Amino acid sequence: MLDESGNWGRWGPSDERGTLNLLTPDVVVAAARHVREGRVLSLSLPIRGATSSPAPTTVPHLKGRPLPQHFMSVDGGDYAAGTRAIGAGLKMSDDALVVTPHGTTTHMDALCHMWSGDALYNGHPAGRVRSYGAGRCGIEKAGPVVGRGVLFDIPRLRGVEHLAATDRIGPDDLEECGVEIRPGDIAVIRTGWPLTWQDGPDAYWAGQPGLSGAGGRWLAERDVALVASDNAAIGGLNEHQLADEDLADDLHMIFLWRHGVHLAEMLWLEELAETGRTxxxxxxAPLKIEGGTASPINPIAVL
Structure with missing residues (x-):
């Protein structure tokens, strides 16, 4: 049940990649021409977690979400899984990592993450989404993302360190940034909200700024390949960490379900913003988690 025009059927009835299909070889080659300095920046928050450490409280995350858990072993002294003898005089450490991406770390949403009625993006049956994974539109269908990134720095536009929790970014804000946007671009939206974590979790959990429904439609109409932001849900959140929009204006429904636009959330954009590059x-590159609704990613900006 599609209540507005989107990209269903645009790349055929079996399509599970959506607007990532716009990242053709020609588009990737053109994107590479925007490398002028050779400087490489990570746009990811760190995965910092352990059961016996305060480390998780030092990284922004949504309240109540299962935090990343990182276990280290040294020759099996405190965590035996995966350790083995590797020779006289040699020692080895090993890792075990448990991550639930949504709301806890930098990640990319799959097209199976949200839907309405009985169909995923492109009409694929939602009944194929089960506890063992999604049979359609899982994150493994996305593949590597390489394209031209364009930064919409809304705090810089407004002359503030970060947006207020109640701020919603509309088409006028995006246009005023003066950024040329082309089909197949990766739209990167900076709100500055991760900076509030330095004032404590309660400040970060007071709500979040984000795109409005109209702002989301503005980007979708311009054929972006992916939308990324430094907030936790692309759209805004209230003090209960929930979206206030109705179904027609819900950003995940606009992007993932109607238009097949993957989303990348919880980026760290401060160093990129300082460069002034747009x-x-x-x-x-999301992990090939078969049937996964998301994957941790480490987005890279090459300047």
Whole structure:
């Protein structure tokens, strides 16, 4: 049940990649021409977690979400899984990592993450989404993302360190940034909201700024390949960490379900913003988690 025009059927009835299909070889080659300095920046928050450490409280995350858990072993002294003898006099450490991406770390949403009725993006049956994974539109269908990134720095536009929790970014804000946007671009939206974590979790959990429904439609109409932001949900959140929009204006429904636009959330954009660059080569590769609704990513900006 599609209540407005989108990209269903645009790349055929079996399509599970959506607007990532716009990242053709020619588009990737053109994006590479925006590398002028050779400087490489990570746009990811760190995965910092352990059961016996305060480390998780030092990284922004949504309240109540299962935090990343990182276990280290040294020759099996405190965590035996995966350790083995590797020779006289040699020692080895090993890792075990448990991550639930949504709301806890920099990640990319799959097209199976949200839907309405009984169909995923492009009409694929939602009944194929089960506890063992999604049979359609899982994150493994996305593949590597390489394209031209364009930064919409809304705090710089407004002359503030970060947006207020109640701020919503509309088409006028995006246009005023003066950024040229082309089909197949990766739209990167800076709100500055991760900076509030330095004032404590309660400040970060007071709500979040983000795109409005109209702002989301503005980007979708311009055929962006992916939308990324430094907030936790692309759209705004209230003090209960929930979206206030109705179904027609819900950003995940506009992008993931109607238009097949993957989303990357919880980026760290401060170093990128300091460069003043609004165009760059954007690279991100989700893990091949078969049937996954999301994957941790380490997005890269090459200037």
């Amino acid at each position: 165009d760059f080569l954007f690279i991100a």
